[in-house]
Amino acid sequence: xxxxxxxxxxxxxxxxxxxxxxxxxxxxxxxxxxxxxxxxxxxxxxxxxxxxxxxxxxxxxxxxxxxxxxxxxxxxxxxxxxxxxxxxxxxxxxxxxxxxxxxxxxxxxxxxxxxxxxxxxxxxxxxxxxxxxxxxxxxxxxxxxxxxxxxxxxxxxxxxxxxxxxxxxxxxxxxxxxxxxxxxxxxxxxxxxxxxxxxxxxxxxxxxxxxxxxxxxxxxxxxxxxxxxxxxxxxxxxxxxxxxxxxxxxxxxxxxxxxxxxxxxxxxxxxxxxxxxxxxxxxxxxxxxxxxxxxxxxxxxxxxxxxxxxxxxxxxxxxxxxxxxxxxxxxxxxxxxxxxxxxxxxxxxxxxxxxxxxxxxxxxxxxxxxxxxxxxxxxxxxxxxxxxxxxxxxxxxxxxxxxxxxxxxxxxxxxxxxxxxxxxxxxxxxxxxxxxxxxxxxxxxxxxxxxxxxxxxxxxxxxxxxxxxxxxxxxxxxxxxxxxxxxxxxx
Numbered sequence: 001x002x003x004x005x006x007x008x009x010x011x012x013x014x015x016x017x018x019x020x021x022x023x024x025x026x027x028x029x030x031x032x033x034x035x036x037x038x039x040x041x042x043x044x045x046x047x048x049x050x051x052x053x054x055x056x057x058x059x060x061x062x063x064x065x066x067x068x069x070x071x072x073x074x075x076x077x078x079x080x081x082x083x084x085x086x087x088x089x090x091x092x093x094x095x096x097x098x099x100x101x102x103x104x105x106x107x108x109x110x111x112x113x114x115x116x117x118x119x120x121x122x123x124x125x126x127x128x129x130x131x132x133x134x135x136x137x138x139x140x141x142x143x144x145x146x147x148x149x150x151x152x153x154x155x156x157x158x159x160x161x162x163x164x165x166x167x168x169x170x171x172x173x174x175x176x177x178x179x180x181x182x183x184x185x186x187x188x189x190x191x192x193x194x195x196x197x198x199x200x201x202x203x204x205x206x207x208x209x210x211x212x213x214x215x216x217x218x219x220x221x222x223x224x225x226x227x228x229x230x231x232x233x234x235x236x237x238x239x240x241x242x243x244x245x246x247x248x249x250x251x252x253x254x255x256x257x258x259x260x261x262x263x264x265x266x267x268x269x270x271x272x273x274x275x276x277x278x279x280x281x282x283x284x285x286x287x288x289x290x291x292x293x294x295x296x297x298x299x300x301x302x303x304x305x306x307x308x309x310x311x312x313x314x315x316x317x318x319x320x321x322x323x324x325x326x327x328x329x330x331x332x333x334x335x336x337x338x339x340x341x342x343x344x345x346x347x348x349x350x351x352x353x354x355x356x357x358x359x360x361x362x363x364x365x366x367x368x369x370x371x372x373x374x375x376x377x378x379x380x381x382x383x384x385x386x387x388x389x390x391x392x393x394x395x396x397x398x399x400x401x402x403x404x405x406x407x408x409x410x411x412x413x414x415x416x417x418x419x420x421x422x423x424x425x426x427x428x429x430x431x432x433x434x435x436x437x438x439x440x441x442x443x444x445x446x447x448x449x450x451x452x453x454x455x456x457x458x459x460x461x462x463x464x465x466x467x468x469x470x471x472x473x474x475x476x477x478x479x480x481x482x483x484x485x486x487x488x489x490x491x
Contacts, residue, residue, distance in 0.1 A: 045119045047097055048104035056118030060128060061175040063116060067130060068170065074114075075136040077127045077143060078165040078182035079107075082194035083344075084123035087158060089311055090348050095153040099160065102151045110142055124186075126179065133168055140164060140197050161195035163187075172200050184208050191266070215271040217253070218264055222280050226252050229284050230450040234300075234421060234443045237435045242460075244300030246336070246443065247285040248450050249277075269308050278309045282319055288453050289333070290326040297460055302334035302364065307341035310352040320359055330360030336387065338367045343377060350380050357382045364421070369405060378416055386413050390424025393444070397429035403437075410438050 045052045051059065060076075067074055081103065088096040100123065107117045107127055114130035129139055143164060150157035165185025167173070172181050185200040187208060198204070221227050231245040251259040268274045281303055289301040309315040323330050335356060342349050342365055353363050364385035365378075369392050388409055395402035406422075413420045422434045425444030434442060451459075 045104075048101055048119050050104050050107075050125070051116070051118035053118065053120045056116065056120060056126060057176060057179065060116055060118075060179070063114075063128065063130070064169060064175055064178070068174070072130060073132050074128060074130040074169045075133070075139060076167050076169070076178055076182045077129075077140065078120075078167070078179070078186040079125045079127065079143065079147070080163040080165075080186050080190060080194075081123040082161040082163055082190075084160065086311070086344070086348060087153070087160070091153050091156070091158070099151050099153060099158065103147055103160075106146045106149075107143075110139075110146055120179075124183075126182070133171075136166060136168065140166060144197065162197075163189035163194045164197035165189060165200065166197060167200045181205070190270070211267055214264065215267050215273065218251070218268060218271075218273055218277075221251055221253075222276060224254075226254065227277070227280060228252060229281065229288070230452060231288075231301075231456055232443060232450040233448045233456070234302075234441045235447050237422075237431075237439050237442050240447070242299060243441060244302060244334070245456065246302045246304075247281065247288075249281055249304070265306065269306060274306055274308045275312070275315070278306065278315060279318055282315075283322055286322045286326045286328060286333070289328055291453075292457075293328070295457065295460075297457070298332065300332050300334055300362070302336050304366070305335045305337050307337070307344070307349075310335075310337055310341070311348050313355075316352065316355050316359070319361070323359075323361075331362060334362040334364050334385070336364040336366040339365050339369070340367070342381060342383075346377055346380055350382075353382050366423075369409060378412070383418060385419045385421060387421045387423050387443075388439075390444075393422050393424045393430060393434070394426075396422075397427065397433050403433070406434070406439075407437055414438075 043052075043055055044050065050056075064074075081099075084096065084099070087099060100119075103125065104117070104119065107125055111117050111127065112129060112131075116126075116128040118126045120126050127139075127143065131139060144162060147162055148159065150159045152158075163186050165182045165188070167178050167182035167185060169178055172178055181200040184204050185198045188204045189196050189198050191207075191211075228250050229247045230250055231247055233242045234244045234246065235241065236243050249261050249265075251261070251264055253259050265274070268277050285301050285303050289299075292299060292301075305315075319335075323333065337349070356363050362385065363381075363383040364387055365381070365383050366387045367389045368386045369389045386409060388406055392402045392405050392409075396406050410420050419440045420438075421441040421443060422430075422439045423443045425431055425434065425442045425446050427446060430444075431442060431446060448459075
């Protein structure tokens with residue numbers, strides 16, 4: 001019996017080893033099964049059921065290989081939904097997801113036997129169809145019509161415009177290059193405001209390269225101290241005293257020279273740079289306002305705010321912190337937003353207006369008259385000021401129609417208890433007409449060009465010796481706690 005003990009011990013050890021191996025194999029099988037199921041799930045986009053980007057690229061490459069062997073033709077449509085982010089913000093993510101699902105369903109209905117549909121990014125889709133080039137226009141029209149139909153989001157019918165880029169095989173390349181070129185064409189439509197389609201061409205590719213270069217350099221512009229603010233005074237229409245200044249952004253590029261904001265701000269918005277640039281503008285303007293306050297210049301300072309910033313809770317929060325840090329009164333700070341942006345999604349913008357109003361910051365609706373505002377819509381936006389677009393100011397002294405529009409804007413503003421500012425005033429005749437109509441403030445080259453902060457200080461301290469930005473009729477003043485006192489009276 002004693003001789004059996006080593007044998008039994010060995011048997012128990014072997015049994016333990018076998019059990020361990022069996023358990024390990026079972027565990028590996030379970031992990032493999034779970035991984036396999038997960039891999040299978042990733043073969044389809046979880047929300048829409050379409051092919052995700054990587055899977056679409058793989059299957060698309062295989063289809064193109066077969067197409068080339070047959071010598072066939074085909075077209076790839078890269079489809080972007082315009083303004084989808086705003087729909088998410090206004091209606092909520094669940095309703096936004098519903099819109100994506102309905103878009104996917106409509107694309108599947110359009111797809112023929114030799115087609116492929118994928119969701120390549122959040123609100124971007126691709127439709128490949130093996131059709132002759134002569135049929136591509138018809139396919140694009142079908143997509144624009146089908147996806148342009150209203151979708152019921154909750155109880156609200158929502159219509160979304162599309163930006164569609166088209167690349168064709170074999171003309172525009174193979175596989176990944178074809179996808180990238182269709183995407184490039186789609187982006188060219190986005191740059192022009194969306195709601196349309198474009199076929200790829202080499203010019204678009206060059207424009208995209210230039211845009212990417214500018215975006216990279218714009219990202220470095222703050223660190224390189226290439227951004228700067230200039231300030232254009234706003235004048236009381238009757239006394240011609242300075243009541244405030246508008247801060248205007250400039251980019252002094254190292255090789256391109258002065259780059260217009262109309263060129264680089266859209267790029268900043270597309271490439272996620274608007275937040276750091278907007279923060280720099282706000283902080284620089286606040287810092288300057290604090291300096292002027294210490295000098296006794298208590299002018300209102302205004303900055304231009306993009307639609308992206310107005311919809312950002314973080315921007316308003318950072319603005320509030322900046323006002324506190326610089327110990328500035330919020331009512332002496334103004335955020336200007338264009339009418340078209342304010343009215344495009346009035347619900348979202350209205351919430352931002354109310355937050356700024358609760359903070360004490362004034363809100364001005366810029367370029368008024370170029371959009372589609374109604375009295376009812378304006379009532380929902382708690383602004384304090386309207387700025388008449390310069391296009392109407394330019395003709396106000398000579399055009400009966402322009403006079404009628406300006407007069408209507410001023411009367412509407414009176415009903416809503418809003419201040420009216422006319423921008424782009426360049427002649428004495430324009431000034432006289434606007435004053436006669438009851439405009440509150442004027443801004444333009446007749447009084448002063450945009451100038452540096454130092455030039456503003458020179459004008460305030462020694463108005464007779466300064467020449468920068470001066471124009472006939474310009475009388476510098478300071479805005480004090482109780483009233484605007486002309487500097488001439490202080491001498």
